[in-house]
Amino acid sequence: MLQSRWFKILRSLGLEFWLPLPLLGLAFWLGCGFVMDGVLTRSHQTMRYLKVDAQLTKQPNRTVLSIQPEINKRLGISRVKVKTDSPVVKELQFEFFVTDLTQLEAAISQELGLPVEDVRKLMQHQPLRRIQN
Numbered sequence: 001m002l003q004s005r006w007f008k009i010l011r012s013l014g015l016e017f018w019l020p021l022p023l024l025g026l027a028f029w030l031g032c033g034f035v036m037d038g039v040l041t042r043s044h045q046t047m048r049y050l051k052v053d054a055q056l057t058k059q060p061n062r063t064v065l066s067i068q069p070e071i072n073k074r075l076g077i078s079r080v081k082v083k084t085d086s087p088v089v090k091e092l093q094f095e096f097f098v099t100d101l102t103q104l105e106a107a108i109s110q111e112l113g114l115p116v117e118d119v120r121k122l123m124q125h126q127p128l129r130r131i132q133n
Contacts, residue, residue, distance in 0.1 A: 064112060067122040071099050078104050082112065 010016055068081040076099055082092040096107045105123070109116045 064114065064118075064122055067108060067119060069104060069108075069123060071101075071104070073099050080104070080108055082108075 080094045
């Protein structure tokens with residue numbers, strides 16, 4: 001009779017649901033502690049390596065339409081606008097810290113991955129702006 005009365009009180013308060021929660025929380029906390037201890041104490045040396053081949057990186061296909069250099073001797077920099085026919089990248093802008101035309105051609109050639117002769121041809125069709133201020 002006494003037990004049934006206590007069970008009725010516990011059921012009316014909803015404690016048969018709330019009383020096991022601290023035990024579940026404690027079990028969860030201990031389980032996570034064991035997992036965390038296992039993760040933190042394991043060796044961090046990996047035997048698997050990622051192979052990267054620099055030649056496999058794909059350069060976007062773009063055809064250079066024009067190269068417009070602007071040389072500023074006073075600041076010692078050259079700004080170059082490169083127009084392409086790519087639908088993604090219509091115009092590229094570069095800034096080089098050279099003012100000599102041959103060094104600028106070499107820098108543009110290296111940046112675009114084009115031969116120097118092609119860079120010269122594309123630059124000949126555009127007027128060269130020299131800012132002497």
